[in-house]
Each structure stands twice: as structure tokens, then as C-alpha cells.
Amino acid sequence: MELPRQLKANRERLGMSQEDVAHAIFVSRQTMSSWENGKTYPAVQSLLLLSQLFGVSIDDLVKGDVVSMKQTISRDALTMERSSWGAACAVLAGVACMVGWCDIWPDPSFIPHMSCGALVGMGLFAVLFALALFLAFRIERIKKERDLVTYKEISAFMNGQEGVAEDGSSDRRRRWLGNMVKLVCGAGFGFVVGFVLTTIVSSLN
Numbered sequence: 001m002e003l004p005r006q007l008k009a010n011r012e013r014l015g016m017s018q019e020d021v022a023h024a025i026f027v028s029r030q031t032m033s034s035w036e037n038g039k040t041y042p043a044v045q046s047l048l049l050l051s052q053l054f055g056v057s058i059d060d061l062v063k064g065d066v067v068s069m070k071q072t073i074s075r076d077a078l079t080m081e082r083s084s085w086g087a088a089c090a091v092l093a094g095v096a097c098m099v100g101w102c103d104i105w106p107d108p109s110f111i112p113h114m115s116c117g118a119l120v121g122m123g124l125f126a127v128l129f130a131l132a133l134f135l136a137f138r139i140e141r142i143k144k145e146r147d148l149v150t151y152k153e154i155s156a157f158m159n160g161q162e163g164v165a166e167d168g169s170s171d172r173r174r175r176w177l178g179n180m181v182k183l184v185c186g187a188g189f190g191f192v193v194g195f196v197l198t199t200i201v202s203s204l205n
Contacts, residue, residue: 002064004038010054025049041150087132094125
């Protein structure tokens with residue numbers, strides 16, 4: 001990435017410390033250090049402030065980075081899409097197991113009104129739900145490690161698109177929370193439906 005080198009070079013050219021730059025653009029020194037080390041990437045608003053402070057264009061700051069960002073977005077978007085479908089399929093397969101095993105193994109279990117197949121099905125649901133959670137966390141880990149939210153902002157901004165978010169980190173946290181709530185609620189609903197169907201099938205057997 002070009003930006004870390006540009007940040008350090010321009011800061012030193014002006015004789016400023018990381019703390020000075022951070023104070024001037026309203027971020028913490030740790031944030032500035034993270035940018036210079038290439039661990040995270042500044043959002044569009046921060047880039048605008050940096051370009052004004054250093055007296056250079058945003059294009060000069062991120063020269064060569066935008067192409068790399070687009071390649072990262074394209075590659076990781078495919079991985080995240082596959083993981084999303086995998087998580088959804090895992091939950092649906094778990095519900096199917098809860099219902100299907102009732103017919104496969106209808107013998108009564110040690111739990112009243114529950115067949116052995118129902119217990120096996122619920123156990124398989126738990127395993128598949130754990131897989132779905134793993135895939136969901138994998139998606140968020142990719143977004144965090146690659147800083148995809150900020151990458152999309154920068155890429156859109158450099159292409160002249162408007163309406164990008166100013167705070168990529170907070171946007172990422174909101175998306176992470178929303179995705180987790182959707183996954184847990186969906187899995188919970190599927191578990192309830194599967195449990196009810198399993199109980200009905202068990203009682204009929």
C-alpha cells in the first residue's frame with residue numbers, strides 16, 4: 001500500500017509528530033499510527049482532512065492503492081458470498097435433519113414424547129448451526145482484516161460517486177451486529193419450526 005509511506009513522508013516533511021497530525025484531523029494517535037503501519041485505512045473524511053493538512057491531493061496520497069482495493073473487494077466479495085450461502089444452507093440442513101431423523105429413527109428416547117431420531121436431529125442442528133456461526137464470523141473477519149468497508153468508500157469516492165459513509169469502522173460494527181442478529185433470529189426461528197415439526201412427527205410415530 002502507498003498510503004502508509006505517503007503519510008509518514010508528508011508528516012515528516014512538515015516536521016509534525018503522529019500526535020500533531022492526529023490532533024489536527026480529530027483522530028487518536030493510535031489511529032494515526034495504525035494508518036502509518038498499514039494496519040487500517042482512513043475513511044474518506046479523514047483522507048480529505050489529511051490532503052488539506054499536507055497540501056496534496058487525495059490522488060497523490062492513495063496513488064496505486066485504488067486498483068489494489070478493487071482487486072481485494074472483488075476477490076473477498078466472492079468468498080463472503082459463498083460463506084453467506086454456506087451459512088444459510090447449514091441452517092436449512094439443520095432443520096431438515098431435525099425433521100428427517102424422526103422418520104429414520106422413530107424409536108422412543110429417554111425423554112417423554114421425543115424419539116431417538118428427534119434427539120439426533122437436534123444434535124445435528126446444533127452442529128450445523130455452529131458451522132453457520134463459524135462462516136458468519138469468517139465473513140466479518142475478512143471485512144475487518146481487509147478493511148473492506150473503508151476500501152469501498154475510497155473506491156467509490158475516487159470514481160466520483162457520492163453518498164459514501166464517513167466512518168467505516170462504526171459502519172462495520174453496525175453491519176456486524178445486524179448480520180449476527182439476522183443469523184441468530186433465523187436460526188432460532190428454524191429451530192422452533194423444526195422442533196415443533198419433530199415433536200408432531202414423533203407423536204404420530
